[in-house]
Amino acid sequence: MTRKIAKTGGVFAVAVLFATGGGAKSLQAAPKGDRYEDHGSRLHVTKECSKYDGTAGSFCTISSSNVPQIAVGSVVIYDQAAGIPAGMLDSNVVLDAGGGNRAIGRCTLDLSNGRGLCTFSDGTGDLAHFHARVRVSPPTDGLNWHWEGVYSFDDGF
Numbered sequence: 001m002t003r004k005i006a007k008t009g010g011v012f013a014v015a016v017l018f019a020t021g022g023g024a025k026s027l028q029a030a031p032k033g034d035r036y037e038d039h040g041s042r043l044h045v046t047k048e049c050s051k052y053d054g055t056a057g058s059f060c061t062i063s064s065s066n067v068p069q070i071a072v073g074s075v076v077i078y079d080q081a082a083g084i085p086a087g088m089l090d091s092n093v094v095l096d097a098g099g100g101n102r103a104i105g106r107c108t109l110d111l112s113n114g115r116g117l118c119t120f121s122d123g124t125g126d127l128a129h130f131h132a133r134v135r136v137s138p139p140t141d142g143l144n145w146h147w148e149g150v151y152s153f154d155d156g157f
Contacts, residue, residue: 040152043132046144054082063144069126087111101125114138129155
């Protein structure tokens with residue numbers, strides 16, 4: 001709750017600075033390109049799921065990633081089985097990049113269209129303080145699922 005209040009206060013302060021003319025230059029000079037507003041850097045990941053069978057503990061393997069800490073060969077392990085609730089995958093996940101580098105999150109997917117959302121809230125090793133919000137979309141090539149979103153490494157303290 002404290003964190004949310006702090007963010008809201010920051011937005012208010014920026015709005016006041018912008019409205020009064022102070023800080024307008026710094027808003028215009030915000031980084032572009034691979035940054036997505038103030039939410040973090042763009043994340044583009046593909047994963048192939050030939051080892052995922054819908055049971056708890058099954059996994060998908062990262063086949064491409066633009067995030068250096070999420071190397072090709074990293075795995076996404078699903079803690080809950082698909083179909084609970086009916087027609088959905090709603091599972092805690094562990095993104096395991098090997099060597100003790102892991103991120104924890106949650107993925108929810110509509111099994112009827114293959115679209116969903118994954119969020120990551122923290123991690124260990126190279127993925128410590130990893131935060132991400134990604135949209136999931138089904139394979140366009142019959143093999144690789146897509147994650148598109150934003151990520152950051154923010155200790156929040």
